[in-house]
Amino acid sequence: MKQILMGxxxxxxxxxxxxxxxxxxxxxxxxxxIIGNFQKFSKQFNCDTYAQWATNEKVGFEVAYAGAISGxxxxxxxxxxxxxxxxxxxxxxxxxxxxxxxxxxxADDPGFHSSQTEQDSRSFAKFAKIPVFDPATPQEAYDMVKxxxxxxxxxxxxxxxxxVMRVSHAREICDVDDEVDFKPNAGEFKRDVxxxxxxxxxxxxxxxxxxxxxxxxxxxxxxxxxIEPKTKDFNGADTLCLTSGTGDGYVREALEExxxxxxxxxxxxxYPLPKKELEKLFENYxxxxxxxxxxxxxxxxxxxxxxxxxxxxxxxxxxxxxxxKVLAAFSNVGLIEKNSFYKSDKYAxxxxxxxxxxxxxxxxxxxxxxxxxxxxxxxxxxxxxxxCYTLALNQGAIDTVLCMGASVAMAxxxxxxxxxxxxxxxxxxxxxxxxxxxxxINAVYQKHKFILxxxxxxxxxxxxRQETPERxxxxxxxxxxxxxxxxxVCMEHIYTPxxxxxxxxxxxxxxxxxxxxxxxxxxxxxxxxxxxxxAPTMLPGIYAEVDQDKCVACDICTTQYKCPPMHYNEDxxxxxxxxLCIGCDGCIEDLCPTDAFIxxxxx
Amino acid sequence: MKYxxxxxxxxxxxxxxxxxxxxxxxxxxxQKCLGTENHGMSQRGGSVSCxxxxxxxYSPAIDEGQADLLIALEGNEGLRNIQYLKxxxxxxxxxxxxxxxxxxxxxxxxxxxAKATKGELPIQALNVxxxxxSLAKDSNFPFNIKDIEEAIRVMNAKVxxxxxxxxxxxxxxxxxx
Numbered sequence: 001m002k003q004i005l006m007g008x009x010x011x012x013x014x015x016x017x018x019x020x021x022x023x024x025x026x027x028x029x030x031x032x033x034i035i036g037n038f039q040k041f042s043k044q045f046n047c048d049t050y051a052q053w054a055t056n057e058k059v060g061f062e063v064a065y066a067g068a069i070s071g072x073x074x075x076x077x078x079x080x081x082x083x084x085x086x087x088x089x090x091x092x093x094x095x096x097x098x099x100x101x102x103x104x105x106x107a108d109d110p111g112f113h114s115s116q117t118e119q120d121s122r123s124f125a126k127f128a129k130i131p132v133f134d135p136a137t138p139q140e141a142y143d144m145v146k147x148x149x150x151x152x153x154x155x156x157x158x159x160x161x162x163x164v165m166r167v168s169h170a171r172e173i174c175d176v177d178d179e180v181d182f183k184p185n186a187g188e189f190k191r192d193v194x195x196x197x198x199x200x201x202x203x204x205x206x207x208x209x210x211x212x213x214x215x216x217x218x219x220x221x222x223x224x225x226x227i228e229p230k231t232k233d234f235n236g237a238d239t240l241c242l243t244s245g246t247g248d249g250y251v252r253e254a255l256e257e258x259x260x261x262x263x264x265x266x267x268x269x270x271y272p273l274p275k276k277e278l279e280k281l282f283e284n285y286x287x288x289x290x291x292x293x294x295x296x297x298x299x300x301x302x303x304x305x306x307x308x309x310x311x312x313x314x315x316x317x318x319x320x321x322x323x324x325k326v327l328a329a330f331s332n333v334g335l336i337e338k339n340s341f342y343k344s345d346k347y348a349x350x351x352x353x354x355x356x357x358x359x360x361x362x363x364x365x366x367x368x369x370x371x372x373x374x375x376x377x378x379x380x381x382x383x384x385x386x387x388c389y390t391l392a393l394n395q396g397a398i399d400t401v402l403c404m405g406a407s408v409a410m411a412x413x414x415x416x417x418x419x420x421x422x423x424x425x426x427x428x429x430x431x432x433x434x435x436x437x438x439x440x441i442n443a444v445y446q447k448h449k450f451i452l453x454x455x456x457x458x459x460x461x462x463x464x465r466q467e468t469p470e471r472x473x474x475x476x477x478x479x480x481x482x483x484x485x486x487x488x489v490c491m492e493h494i495y496t497p498x499x500x501x502x503x504x505x506x507x508x509x510x511x512x513x514x515x516x517x518x519x520x521x522x523x524x525x526x527x528x529x530x531x532x533x534x535a536p537t538m539l540p541g542i543y544a545e546v547d548q549d550k551c552v553a554c555d556i557c558t559t560q561y562k563c564p565p566m567h568y569n570e571d572x573x574x575x576x577x578x579x580l581c582i583g584c585d586g587c588i589e590d591l592c593p594t595d596a597f598i599x600x601x602x603x
Numbered sequence: 604m605k606y607x608x609x610x611x612x613x614x615x616x617x618x619x620x621x622x623x624x625x626x627x628x629x630x631x632x633x634q635k636c637l638g639t640e641n642h643g644m645s646q647r648g649g650s651v652s653c654x655x656x657x658x659x660x661y662s663p664a665i666d667e668g669q670a671d672l673l674i675a676l677e678g679n680e681g682l683r684n685i686q687y688l689k690x691x692x693x694x695x696x697x698x699x700x701x702x703x704x705x706x707x708x709x710x711x712x713x714x715x716x717a718k719a720t721k722g723e724l725p726i727q728a729l730n731v732x733x734x735x736x737s738l739a740k741d742s743n744f745p746f747n748i749k750d751i752e753e754a755i756r757v758m759n760a761k762v763x764x765x766x767x768x769x770x771x772x773x774x775x776x777x778x779x780x
Contacts (some may be wrong), residue, residue, distance in 0.1 A: 002633075003630075004623075004626045004627055004630045004636075051608065093756070113641065113643060114643060120667055136662075137637070137661075137663075138663070166639055166663055166664060167660070169639055169640055170637060170638060170639045170663040171622060171625075171626045171636075171638040171639070171663075172621070172636065172637050172638075172663075173626070173629065173630045173635065173636060191778045206727060221629050224667070246662060248661065248662075249660070249662025250661075250662050250664070252661045252662075253660060253661050253662055314711070320664075321662075321664075322664065322666050323662075323666045324667070341668070342666040342669070343668065344667040344669055344686040344687070344688070344690060345686060346685070347682040347683065347685045347686070347706075349678050349682075349704075351682055351683050354613065354648070354649055354650045354679075354680075355649070356643050356644040356645035356649045357648050357649060358645070359645070359646050359647040359648060360647065360648060365711045381772055389644060390644075390648065391644065426685035461646070462644065462646070493744060502665035529647075530646055530647070564647070564648030579719065579721070579726045580613075580615075580647075580648060
């Protein structure tokens with residue numbers, strides 16, 4: 001059956017078709033749509049499944065892994081930086097294995113589109129000694145879900161699927177199974193202490209030996225099943241392009257469009273590779289070039305004098321692939337002359353930039369504005385975290401961004417290292433439950449004096465508004481109880497679009513902080529303007545326009561508030577884009593010193 | 604047939620919706636199609652661009668100098684992506700007023716914001732409107748109106764009538780462009 005699927009949808013459908021009935025993970029672009037689509041397909045095809053967001057990636061991995069130990073077919077999803085969080089569990093799981101099957105989907109983001117690192121999950125799989133599949137398209141992602149799970153079942157080891165953003169967020173007409181034949185395994189935990197709780201050094205050493213043998217066996221399987229059949233079509237070109245994942249598409253298109261001839265060997269499973277067999281194959285070629293994103297995962301496993309890639313400085317080492325980069329590599333190894341076929345001139349004049357920004361009407365903007373008003377820049381440090389609120393960088397309201405949950409412990413560190421400043425950190429509600437609790441306990445324990453603002457919009461907003469623990473369990477999970485349970489002093493405030501009110505509250509916070517011996521946690525109860533359930537009840541529908549006579553172009557709104565509809569017109573007065581304004585009422589009362597923002601009468 | 608489209612706009616204008624409609628249209632005609640989107644970190648208000656490649660392609664990304672058509676839902680976002688157009692034969696269909704600068708590409712300009720301000724067009728349908736203009740004015744456009752109508756129905760039957768009305772309005776308005 002042909003179906004138009006986005007990569008992440010194709011992965012979800014593949015999981016259902018492969019009878020996976022437990023999936024757990026934490027949202028992270030570009031992996032976030034897998035669990036949501038899995039929930040949708042479960043409902044559509046009446047499949048009894050467990051498909052839930054975990055509080056963080058490590059939790060998600062462990063839930064799914066225990067399912068696989070119990071004989072089920074399971075899946076954990078995360079993005080590449082989430083894999084860092086889950087890595088502790090993964091490293092051990094790779095020694096121990098399981099009885100069922102487990103697919104670990106780790107979505108990468110070459111080109112840093114929405115990630116703080118460009119790390120390559122394939123190299124992580126190599127580090128952890130688990131096999132990894134690298135799909136080039138949504139169709140391949142669908143197919144590899146099944147292949148990966150079967151391999152996982154056969155070798156009793158978690159298998160990684162590594163789609164990059166250009167696969168997860170690509171759309172393609174896919175050929176998928178006509179029928180859903182959903183047959184989940186009934187789980188049964190079989191006690192085997194020697195395996196599930198292997199004790200170092202002897203137990204783990206034995207498992208380490210098994211792990212080494214297993215990877216040799218899988219490398220052999222890789223050659224026989226996936227690689228050798230492809231080599232039969234080769235026509236004796238001088239050049240061999242070794243490709244992995246999306247690199248394959250760029251290479252094939254470039255070869256075709258430039259009318260160049262080369263054999264292309266796509267390595268579906270870039271780790272573990274059959275070293276001996278591949279190096280023997282290389283003897284038939286004058287030149288071999290490896291095209292892979294982002295790290296030299298394949299290249300590091302092989303050696304030959306005529307092998308070119310990132311390690312020989314012939315292929316780019318950072319940023320996303322493009323056909324232009326393929327041609328550059330061809331030219332670097334002497335296959336073609338320097339070539340600018342895939343280059344074209346950008347528009348010559350300067351265009352107004354549109355940097356990533358908080359949505360029009362986003363309560364975060366008001367909260368950061370109030371923080372900046374009360375805690376002046378010169379006397380403050382603003383550590384922040386990973387989420388939509390990171391975009392308050394635009395307002396100059398954030399000093400540091402490191403990784404999920406780092407704001408809290410970094411606030412601790414700054415409060416020790418620079419006592420002359422007030423540390424006022426910010427973190428989202430979902431990020432706080434992800435990894436903010438442990439460092440908060442540490443801060444209470446060590447009496448670190450800082451302010452932590454939890455920007456609670458009750459969704460995991462940036463990744464597509466996934467459900468949060470507190471939202472799903474109102475009255476049961478309560479951030480305030482968590483904070484107080486950690487022993488921290490807590491202040492709670494319900495956001496309104498009245499800026500003066502937010503500023504007045506921040507002044508109270510400042511006072512309280514002065515007399516608090518340890519961390520002071522502020523919970524700002526906000527909402528997300530894209531939250532279809534809550535936003536309509538929270539947004540007052542009061543739209544703004546500018547009294548052109550009153551605007552003196554003082555820049556306060558465009559430098560400190562930065563709402564996307566605000567821009568200068570040709571008369572150098574501020575104007576509100578009526579199509580972007582969401583009617584939050586935020587700017588009208590208190591923002592403009594000359595009261596130029598007024599209510600627009602909507603017909 | 605090979606045809607490459609870049610769609611540029613601002614987050615919230617519905618560029619991704621057009622990728623879905625075009626991929627469905629390709630699917631209904633049993634044509635190969637790959638689409639992808641670049642939307643960065645912001646949810647609303649940031650620069651967005653999407654690629655649709657109809658025909659025998661292997662990679663969803665479009666390189667500079669390769670696109671047959673650039674649909675720009677906003678003028679500056681069009682200019683920001685102008686390098687993706689084919690140097691000879693590339694067409695830009697842009698929502699812009701008379702201030703849009705002259706460029707070395709075939710330019711089809713229509714001021715959809717002005718129409719929306721006058722209440723002649725629901726701003727939520729800007730994306731479908733610009734698709735309609737492209738369909739009407741680009742003679743190489745790989746789909747006809749029936750293909751797009753059908754794709755819009757497949758995509759979301761509930762709001763299809765409204766969108767199809769906008770599509771027809773765009774085709775009608777294009778006559779005077």
